Amino acid sequence: MLRIFSTLLFAFGLTSLIEASPFKLPPHQKEQWPNGLSVFLMPQSEVPLLHVSIGLQGGASWDENQLSGLASYTGEALLLGTRLHKKADLEASLDFRGASFGTNARPDFLNIDLSMAAKDAPTLIPLLGEILLTPTFPEGELIKLKERTVSDLKKKRESPNLLADQFFNKLIFGTHSYAQATDGTAISISRITRQNVVAYYQKAFQPQLAAISVVGDFEPEAMKKLLQATFGGWQKGSQAVESVPTPAVNAGAARVFLVDKRDATETTFRIGGQGVPRNTADWIPLQVINTILGGRFTSLLNEELRVKTGLTYGAKSRFDPFKMSGTFAISSFTANDNSFKALDLALETYRRFLKQGIDQSTLDSAKAYVKGQYPPRFETLDSLAQVLLDQWAYQLPDDVIDRFESEVDALTQTRANDLIRQYFPADRLDILLIGKAASLRSGVQKYGRIIQLDLEKAEDAKLPL
Amino acid sequence: MQFLRGLALCSLFASPSFAQIKQDAIKTWTLKNGMKIILLEDHSIPNANMYTYWKVGSRNEVPGITGLSHFFEHMMFNGSKNYPAGSFDKVMEAAGGSNNAFTTENETVYTNWFPSSSLATILDLEADRIGTLQFDQAKIDSERGVVLSERSTGLENEPWELLYQTLRSVAFTAHPYSWPVIGWESDIKAWTKDDLQRYFATYYNPSNAVMVLVGDLSEQEVRPLIAAKLENIGRQGTVPPVRTIEPPQQGERRVFVVKPSSSSGQLMVAYHVPESKHADYYALDLLSEILAGGASSRLYKSLVDEKRLAADVAVSFGTSLDPDLFMIQSTAIEGKDVRRLERALLDDIEKIKNQGIKPEELTKAQNIKLVGLYRQMETINGKAGLLGTYEVFFGGYDQLFKATERYKAVTAADLSRVLKAYFVKQNRTVGILDKRESSETP
Structure with a gap:
């Protein structure tokens, strides 16, 4: 039993970094590669760990009408198999090293995160590349994922505090894409086909729409080489960053x-x-x-x-x-x-x-x-x-x-x-x-x-x- | 790419201590009144924290005052001699600090987070409430409303809460782990100012507390401040021990909770296991990963991936002062019979008992634990939590430095022995929550 919800203490969202009279962001490098990929590196050696965050433009705001949750579902589906490995192999490889992989569809972009022991980077960064660049979205596994996701979303209805922000967005944004549930609903997820997933993947997973941020215990030159070997060959695509329109404001009665x-x-x-x-x-x-x-x-x-x-x-x-x-x-x-x-x-x-x-x-x-x-x-x-x-x-x-x-x-x-x-x-x-x-x-x-x-x-x- | 091959336990496990917490950087001392202080200097950010662990929780309660430890925790923020009601938080926040607190079956912990330059103010606030807490009847009544809201919002929003409470009330017939930490509703509505005063006098004896400080502090500045503010707070008597020992379970227990609006069945299977200080703790903790840690775990693979009966599966196994439960919980996929899920889960447990644990499963679990420890050490709060937890539950903060060795020392044979000792029908309680009870019997 907690005295207060911890969110109350950290209620003010997404702002940014450290201080020490005053706090400054630790030294880091930012690059943009010829294929358009943005790369950020920040060495931090206090713990022998490494965190990789990847962002892809679009996120849930690119979910098609009636298909809310498509970005989220596509993110989840990355781990269902690659050209070289089956789902079980990928999971075993990550779990064995105590690594943790997760995806999160936010309204404007899709986040993919991998946390690992620093010594595992030479194995797991190439594996992350494989998951990102060569997913196969096997039909059988997609059906199973859908079954679980729909069941989870129905269970979510028993927790009003998990639904309230989603319903509030619906009220505030009307028919704008920001009104859609980022994780989808039982009905919208049921509608999603493999074709929808592949189409979303092809649209959003292009290097000029992506950024990769690596923070942790590494030597920058070696990390650059590893990233270059993994993501350097990712072919630039033609999709432009499409910003969603500015939502209209309710001008009528409350x-x-x-x-x-x-x-x-x-x-x-x-x-x-x-x-x-x-x-x-x-x-x-x-x-x-x-x-x-x-x-x-x-x-x-x-x-x-x-x-x-x-x-x-x-x-x-x-x-x-x-x-x-x-x-x-x-x-x-x-x-x-x-x-x-x-x-x-x-x-x-x-x-x-x-x-x-x-x-x-x-x-x-x-x-x-x-x-x-x-x-x-x-x-x-x-x-x-x-x-x-x-x-x-x-x-x-x-x-x-x-x-x-x-x-x-x-x-x-x-x-x-x-x-x-x-x-x-x-x-x-x-x-x-x-x-x-x-x-x-x-x-x-x-x-x-x-x-x-x-x-x-x-x-x-x-x-x- | 080779998976799972040639990976020994890696060099990480070789180091006897963590670079992030050097054992000799920790200073400890005991005040005249018996309060123990643990200080870890860490200058990574200009901040510090103060975690005060009181060894009192719902296990120290009796029927009629269930939930009082937790309610007391709330009252610790509601006024002391020099800081009347409302001022504790105002003064702390104006000094750049924030706080929270939590109560479990075993302990009550008060957590302050602040810029290190505010140490004197934070200590003054903490010392004043430990020394001179006041109980105002109007505050007691309004805080009762807050706790009733806390209780009801847990039941309203957390699908496991009701089943969890009900299962524990059946798994424990004698020991106080039987009731929920937040207390039964009737007790929340009925406890009195006298109950609170008695609790304060009995359990908030400085000798019953450990204060952990981590952050941008120095022993030189901390020692005299603590001596001035805390050392003279005395209290009479000793803390009474918890007398009741849960008798061994003599056969499977079952419990059912009906919730018509539930979209799918939920299953909880709990086994009695020893307290954290017991030698089997590390084997059980590793077993929790082997059974349900990640998508490659035994139960996830079987129940979620292969049989498609469950949407998720998890193990809940925490720290405790007395023998507690190892709980496996799983949500059925909508439309799948939760009783079928139960049979499949119990079959899997039998299979694991008979076949044993593979060496790579053990290594995987050890790796997960090690990386998990490092994740906790990223923050000064994680460090304070680890030091406090090992001090309270494992016989001393220094046991933290033996944790990796202890995980590493666990063998497949240990896991087999533990499985056979505790994971037996006679020792388990099965709880099911579903839309309706089975229609097989009237």
Whole structure:
């Protein structure tokens, strides 16, 4: 039993690297090869481990209509077999060395990660190349993967906290590709054929769309040679980086997406609207401000909903950034009987924050907090590898990490209150509720136009703005 | 490419200690009041942490106050003499620090993370609540709501929680591992201020605690600060031992949980096994990898990949002060009968018992454990967690430096012996959660 959800402590997503008066990103090299592949190397020798992160442009935003989860499923399918090896051989080779391989479809790109003992690089980096460049997607294994994935996605319906962000995105982004579930749904995954997988693979797995980030215990020249031998022959393709269009904003009335879970004992909710893209110039100040609203234990929201009233185990807020947009959401949950009390209190607290802004001493505390909590976020090899990939994926400036502390220091109270007015949604707040609709429906009418669906139908529904 | 051949246990295992934690870089001392301090200087980042392990958990409770250890953990943040309710977190966060805490069956751990320059403030906060915790009735009542919400959100969102709680209540008939760490709902609603005060006086005796500090600190600065703030906190009496010993199980136990909205059946099979200090710990820990660590593991290959009965399979085997459970859990693929999954899993266990473990399976499990240890050592938090865990559960933090040797010393014969000793029908409890109970009997 934890005192607080650990996510609350690290609620502010994807920012970047280390400090030490002030924190600087450790030395690293960035290259782009003739085939278009971006290569980042950062030697770090504290532990005899190595982490490789690969990013591929597109991600879930390239999933075709009706086929949400295609990028995710294609990523999972890489390990089903290569020209040289069967699935069981690949798995045995990775497991035997204690290595860990994983793929993750994010809204704008697909991540592939491999963590290993550094001494295994000469074996496992070529194997990673084989998995990436010569997957065979055997039909029989694809069917088995589909069976497992669909079963997992149905089980996920028993966990509202795993679905809430996905449903909130659906509400905020309407028919835009950002509204789709990045992992897919039971229905969309059932529809995916081998042809779809091959087509996605051929479109997205091209070196000019890819970056590889290697962090860990290695000697740079030897690592370059190994990478060159593995990925140097990857043929450049013709697919351009297609950015998705900027999503439209809800210009109509506020909406309440009421997802009916008949056996719910609590109501899970999100309140908010569109946020900001990851490369927003004001990203760092926004993290400081959000820390005050809902990004730490003594935040305004947690103070009201948990500390003072005991309505919930936790309340927070966050900006979730994508490449072309993002969401802003207040999130919490509470027992069925407390639903309206908690919702009203969350809204009242947020409106007070918008109206009154923040005072100097709270701002000072938040600045000390984010600076104090910054360095430990970049202790692991995978977090460093991810920072380099994020810089590439979201086109962030090279010094985005190094200037964290000075940007935090430069934030004044006046500027902070200006940013609140500029970025935090105020006029129409969309609300997602997962709970017992029968007891919620009449009470939530005051928040906006109700769109009610059963949980199973909600997954695949489109909610045009 | 050659797979699995010619790979001995690699040079990593050859080193007697880890480069990341040098045994002689660790300083330990015991305060006059009995609290033990473990300090590891690590200047990789300008930060530090402080993990205080109290040797009290739900195993120290009795019916009527189940969950009190965990509730107490919450109350440790709700006001002491010099830091009234609400100020602990405010002062810590303004100093750049953050915190959390967790309670298990065996221990309650308070974790602070902070820039090393804030050490004095963090120690002051920690010492004040250890020395002078206050219990305000209104705070007790509102925190009760928080814990009820924590309990219900676990049951609402975590498909294993209810089956896990129910299975443990059946596998243990006498020992306090029988009830959930968070406590039964009726107890959460009923405990009193007196219960909390008694708990504080009994278990929050500094001699019942170990404080681990790791990070950008020096012994020179830490020692006098700790002496000034913590050394004079005294408390009377000794901590009462847990008396109850779970009697040996005399036959298979079965439990069923009905959940109409469940999309597919869930299976849990649990065997009684010894506590962490027991010599068989390392063999059992390796066995958990051999059975369910990764897609090449025995049970995953059989149940998920070949027979296509399960969507996943995992082993839960942690650290404990008293004999606990080795649990195998598996989710049936939607539409597949969870009872068929049970039969297949039990058949696999029998097969492994009869055929034994292959040398490469043992080596694989040893490699997984070693790389896992290194992953934990990437961070100062991982290091603090390892030192604290070995101190509390394995008889001393220095046992950490023997861990790789102990994993390495396990033989296939040890695994066979352990399998035959513990993985028997009489010693197991089987739990199933499904939409409805079997219709075979009325």
